[in-house]
Amino acid sequence: MDINAAFPSKYLKAADILGQTVNVNIRTVLMEEMGDGAEKPVIYFQGKEKGVVMNRTNAEAVADAYGANTEAWAGQVVQLYTEKTRRPDGQRVDGIRMRPLPIMQGAPVSGQPSVAPSSAPQFPPPPAAAAAAAVHLDDDIPF
Numbered sequence: 469m470d471i472n473a474a475f476p477s478k479y480l481k482a483a484d485i486l487g488q489t490v491n492v493n494i495r496t497v498l499m500e501e502m503g504d505g506a507e508k509p510v511i512y513f514q515g516k517e518k519g520v521v522m523n524r525t526n527a528e529a530v531a532d533a534y535g536a537n538t539e540a541w542a543g544q545v546v547q548l549y550t551e552k553t554r555r556p557d558g559q560r561v562d563g564i565r566m567r568p569l570p571i572m573q574g575a576p577v578s579g580q581p582s583v584a585p586s587s588a589p590q591f592p593p594p595p596a597a598a599a600a601a602a603v604h605l606d607d608d609i610p611f
Contacts, residue, residue, distance in 0.1 A: 477518070479521050482564050494541045495514045497522070497541060509538065526565060529568065530566055544568065547569050548565070550562045
């Protein structure tokens, strides 16, 4: 039995990504109350049920690329991946990270224009594997 299946979560966890990189379109960002009563932003993706509770690292990565106004993030593409992070108690755990990906010319993503508007931020070309993956969204990850 997969122990993660025994404790389902409303939010995406690193274990849900299965060690893969996943390209997703941002649908919306909502402020939600967490179990401890704190409110945090949660980013949701088109065609996916679970959202990711944003931490400062991910929020700054997305904001650096798409601006501080989360309403402008809708329709933008990010790549989800996992890496080791350190919790406040010092324990190293797998965490979800986000890497903004520009919409590649000639590669429409979920009905978005195939060419980014000229006012959009310019990014250095992604690694070859990421560029190839930007052609489509990874729909085989069940979240």
